[in-house]
Amino acid sequence: MSHFCPGGLVARAARAEAPTADEPRVPRQSGMTHRGGLAALVLDENGRITQWSRGAMRLFGRSTEKAIGHDICDLLLLDDCHETIRHALDEAASGTSWSGVFPAECADGRVHDVAFDLEPLATPGPWGTVMVTAMDTRLPQLTRADFEAGERLTLLNEVSTRIGATLDTRQAAEQFMDVAVPRLADTASVSVIEGLLRDEGYPDGADGSVRVRRLAFRLDARYQNGHDWKKAFPDNEIGVYDAGHPNTRCMDTGTPISYSATDLGNDQVGRISGVLGDAATGILDGASYLAAPLTARGTVLGFITLTRNPKRAAFDAHDETLAADLAARAAICIDNARLYSRERRTTHAFQQNLAPSILTVPPGLELAHRYLPASDMTVGGDWYDVFPLGPGRIGLVIGDAMGHGAVAAGGMGQLRAAVRALNGFNLAPDEVLRRLDHMADDMHSIQCATCLYAIIDLEDHTCEISRAGHPPPIMVDPDGDARVLDLPSGLALGLGDPEFSGAFTTTRFAMPPGATLAFYTDGLVESREQDIDTGIANLQGALGKPHDTLDQTCAAIIDALPRQYDDVALLLTRIPAG
Template identity: 35%
Template structure:
C-alpha cells in the first residue's frame, strides 16, 4: 500500500475510533434543528428504541436522565456548524439502564434547505476501546460490507475498492487501481460523477445520493442505477487526502418507482379520457378528442381513421379482410409537426389493399406494434406504400396501430407515432393505447347508434304526419314540422286538418310529452284515433275524453297536450278545446294580434279532467295560429316573455301563410332547436265585396 494510502486508511480508522467494521455501528441522522429523521437497525439494536419511538424527537433526549442536556445540545450544535466532533456520552437504553457510547458526528448539507444536518455514528464505547488502533477493522469493513466502497486519491484515481464494488463493476481491484472512473467505465455517466467528487475535494462538503447509471462489464446488456455518496478524507491538519465513495445498487427500486410513476400516469390519462372522449355524439369530435388526448403524453403524432361507410352514415359492413376504405377524422397535433404534414389530411378517404398492415389489423382486431422503425422494418411495408420510408426520414422511430372495436364491431383505426428521443413503444404503451381506443370506439359507436335512432325517429315522425293536407273549401292553411337537433328530443309533435260534415273543418295540434321512437309511435296512434272520432262529428270535449280513454289502454301511456278547434268557414264560428296546450293566437284582418282565452285543461293521460269548450266568432279573413311548445319555450326566457315575442312577430305583415310560417321559425327558433316544433296556420274566407 502506498504511503498516502496508508495515511488515508490509518487516519480514517483512527479518526473513526477504530470501530467502523467490527462493531454494530448505529447511524442516526438529524435535521437542521436536531430532530431525529433517520434511525437504522443497528441503532435500534444498540439502544433498544424502534424508529417509531425516536424519529421526531431531539437527539439530546436520548442522553442519561442525569446527564447535562445542555452539553449534549452543545455537542450537536458544534457538529452542525463545524467539521465534526468525536466524544463519549452516556445514553439511556430503552430497557432503563445507562450505556456509554463513542460518537462521531459530521455535518451534512441538507438537500432541501441551506442549513446543515448531522450524521451521527455511535458504538458501544467499551467494545470500541478493545479494538481501537486495529487496521483490521478497516479491512473488515471492506471485506464484509455489501455496499460498494472505493478510496480515491486527489487525482480521482482508484486506490482501493472492496469486493462488493468489484462485483458491481465486473472488474478486479487491480483493474481499478491507478485509473479514473471515466477511463474504467465509459458507459456510465462517469464525468458527472467525477465532477461531484471534485466538488467534495474542493469544498469538503459531502455529496449524497448522486445517481450513476449505465452499463458495466458485470451486466453489459442491461442498464443499472446506483446511489453514490462521496466524503472527503483529511489529515489532522485538514488537508485533503482523497475521497471515499460508497455505492448502492438501486436498479430494482428505481425500476419499481418508474413503473409506479408510469402506472399513475396511465391512470391519470385514462381518467381524463373518461371525461374528454365522447363529450359529444359526433364522429369527428370523438375522433379528434382521442388524437388530442394522446399527444404528447403517449405519442408525438396520432391519426384516427373511421370506416368510410360509417362516416357516410351507413352501417359498418363486412369485407374488412378484402380491403377497406377509412376516412381520416382525427389528427394531432393539427399544426407544427412535419410528420402530421406528411400524412393524409382530415376528411381524406384512404383505401388499403387486402394485404396491407392496416387491413390486417382491422381484420384481426389486434394491435400492431413496430417498436423500432428502421430500414429493415419498413421493407415489408414498402410493398404497399412509400409512406413508411418518408416517416423514417422525418424521425419516426416507433409506431403502433390500434383497431377501434366496440360491441364486436370494427369501426376504424388509431395510429400512434413517436419521434422524440424517448424509448420505443412497448407492450405497456400498446395496452394503454388500446384502452384509450376502446373508450373512443364506444363513443363512436354511441354516435352511430344516436344518429341511427335520430334518423329513425324523424322518419317515423314525418311518416305519421299528414303528407297532403287539403282543407275544406274557403279555408287556407300552411304548416311546418321542425325536428329537434337531439335524437332524444325527436318524436311527439303533430298537426292535422280534417273535413267535418256541413263544410266545417277540424284544426288540431298536439304534443306527446315523451321523446324518441316511442313518443312518435304514441303520436301516430293518437292521430289515427282523432281522425276516426272526428268523422263521428263529436263535440271537441267528447273527442278529448275518448282520447283520454285510449291513452289509459296503452301499455306505456304518455302525457299528451292537444288543442282541438272546429271552424265553420261560412259563419266564422269556432269552438276551441285544449288539454294543457299553449293558447292559440288570432290575427284580426286589421292586424291586431291577441292570444285567445281558452281554459287550459290538463294534459291527456292525467285522468279525472272534464274538458270545456269555448266559442268564438272570427271576422272574415282572420288568421288562427296553432303551435307546440317548442316554438315558445326557451332556457333563457320565461314563458310570458316568449309569448310576447310570438305576438310581436305576428304583427309583421307577411305576403302569405307559408311566408308567415318561415318568418316565425326564423325569428323565434335558434339554429339548434332543443325540442321539435309543429306549426299550423289557418285563414278564414275574406269578406265578400
C-alpha cells in the same frame, strides 16, 4: 429523448409504493436523496429561468445567481434536446401541459435522465409564464412500474376529459389526436368501420377484408419535413384492409399489434411513396407501428394506428398495454357519439316522414306554419296537421308529445296517424280527443301529450275546438283585435286518470272571414326567462300587428323569438275576406 413519461410526476413520487420481489428498486446513486431529486423552477416565454428553487440547486448543483436569466437548454440540457424543449414551451404558452424525460447535467457532474413537467401558469407575469417540475428518475422510491402506472392514469384521464363530453364522432377522433400526439406517438389516426357509421349491420366480408373510414389523422408538427402528409392520409378517406393486414388482425384478435413497414404491404408503401416521395417513404420504412382495436359494448368499431419515427424508441409491450387502454376509453366516447347520431337521424326521419313539412292548403282557407327544433342536435314531439273532413269542413290539429328524441317523435307520429284514422267517423272534437286518450294508454311511447283539435266550417264561418291540456288558441278579429279564447283546458292525453277520463268539451264560436286563428305549442311562449302567461300575452300583442300575409306574420313572430329551450310549432289559419 430517451423515453417518455407524462405529467403528475411529483404526485407519483409522493404515492410511490415499495417494489415487488421480482421488480427491484432503481439503484440508489451516491450523494442522492429523495429530497435532492425533486426541483421546481419558472421560465419566461423564451425559456429563460426566472425562478430557481432550493430543490433545483440540490438537483442540478447550480446556485441561483448562476441560473437566473439563463436559457434552460444552454444551462442544463444536451444540444439534441433543444428543439423538443422549444416545442414544449410553445405548447405551454398555448395553455397545454407537456411532459418528457431528458438527459441533463446533475449535481454530481454526470448526465442523468430527468423527468420534466411543464405547466402554464394561470396568471403569467414578469415572474414567468411556465412552471417546471423536475425529478431525477433515479429516485429510490420509484420503480418503472410506478412510472408506467402513472403514465397510463394520466393519459386515460386526459382522454376522458377531452372527448367524454362530445357527441360528434369526428370531433371525438380529433380530440383523441391531441392526447396521443406527440406524447405517445409521432403520428396517429382513428379509423371506424364504414358500415357502422351508416347504421348498417356489422360487415362480414367473405374474404376477411374490412372497409373503414379514417376519421382523423395527426402528425407531430416537428416532422412535417415539407411533405403533404394530409394528402397522403386525408381525413374521411375510405380504405379497404385485407385479412392479413395488422390493422385487420388487431380487430380480429381484439388485442394491439406492433409491426414494421414490411407488414404494410407493397401496395400501401407504393401509394404513400407516390404522394410523399421516396425520402418520406424512407422515414416510414424505419418507423415503428402500433395498431389497437376500438372496442365498445362488445363491438369492434375500428382501430387506432400509431407510429414513431426511427429516432424514437420502438413500441414495446408497455406501449401496447397503454394503447389498448386508450383505445378502449376512446371507443366508448366514439360509440356514444355514433349512437347519439344514429338516434338523431332516426328522430329526424320520423319527423320528416310523419309530420308534414308542406301542408296542402284546402280551398277556401289560408294557412301559414313554422316548426323549429330546440337545436340542430335535438328534435322533439311537436306536430300539426290539416286535412279535409268533407264538403266545406276542415280539420286542424296541433300537439306536443312530451320529451325529445326518437321516443317523442314516435309518439308524435302515432298520434298523427290516429287522428287521421278517426277523421272518417265524422266525430266532434271532444270525441276525437276522448278516443285519442284511450289509445294513448296503449302507446308506450306516449307518457303525456297535449293536443288541440278544431273543425272549421267554411260555409257557416264557425269553428269548433276541444283542448287536452294544450295552450289556448288566439283569435285575431278582422279589425286587428287579438284575444285569447277562453276554452276548458281538459287533461293532457295519456295521464290515465279514470276519474277525469272523457272530461273534454267542445266549444263553438264564430270565425268571420278575415279573422285569424293561431295555434302554437308551449315552446313558443314559455322559457326559463319567461313564464307562459307572459309569453301568451306577448304572442297576443305580436299577432295584433298588421302584416300583408299570414306567412309574413309567421316569419315576424319566429324572428322575434328569444333564446329557445324547447321545440316551437306555430299554425295560423284564416278564412279569406271577400
